[in-house]
Amino acid sequence: MFDQIGSDWTLLGRGKSSEVFRMGDGEVIKIFHPAVSEDMIEREVAAARLATSLRLSTAAPRLRVTVARNSALIYPEISGVSIAAAIRKKPLSAASLLRDMAALLHSVHRQPVSGLRTVKSVLQTDIDYGPAPDAIKRAAIDYLQALPEADHLLHGDFHIDNILLSEGGLVILDWAKAAIGDPAADAVRSEMLMRFGEGPADAITTLWRDWAAGRLGRAYRDVSGVSQDQMSLWRPVVALAWLRARPPVRNRAFHRYLDQALRSAGLPTVN
Helix, strand or coil: CECCCCCCCEEEEECCCEEEEEEECCEEEEEECCCCCHHHHHHHHHHHHHHHHCCCCECCCCEEEEECCEEEEEEECCCCEEHHHHHHHCHHHHHHHHHHHHHHHHHHHCCECCCCCEHHHHHHHHHHHCCCCHHHHHHHHHHHHCCCCCCEEECCCCCCCCEEEECCEEEECCCCCCEEECHHHHHHHHHHHHHHCCCCCCHHHHHHHHHHHHHHHHHHHHHHCCCHHHHHHHHHHHHHHHCCCCCCCCHHHHHHHHHHHHHHCCCCCCC
């Protein structure tokens, strides 16, 4: 237990749910913001330990502690840079890194598991609590229930800031949104995060993000055997669920994407 942030700790990053500091002695500490639920923290611990037990390229927390009464997890430090930072430094490496990222996502999805929440339950909750009209919610949830069941491990937040490029290869971070289900659902979300997630949205970057999302999706389909049609089945509900908490990035483009996915599935549109 720590009364306060250590004076010799170095801030490594700050996100919506936590701050990460280097503590020294090969360890980092992830301090959660007070609003983060106990369920989310326990889910991250359980999923990270499960992924480690499956010999996936990741790290599990060593210890749970508190810092100034905020929950925190101590992890082994992994030296490296995010894929986002690596691409900014060497833009010509993007295609190769996206292929490697797709292969890594497939390695996650190859694992049949139990003990985590299902992706269908996650999507249903987010649709229920999201801002869409009730008629669209009801139609989308009925559609969701008819989608395929599966027991594969899904990461839930697989994007270029959650993957480290280390000396030993790519390493997956942040398992707080992990679930069990159809790999196509997770692949759609990863592609969607690339295209419409947090980050710059100027004209040049937008073109690059659309290219990168397409490249990542094709690479994933090539390595996994998941088809475009399988991904299209999940796109309307994955996109609709994201309305609950998505960042205000490329709003017009995202709503066009959402409505096209809903229309293609025979569902009522939002706009």
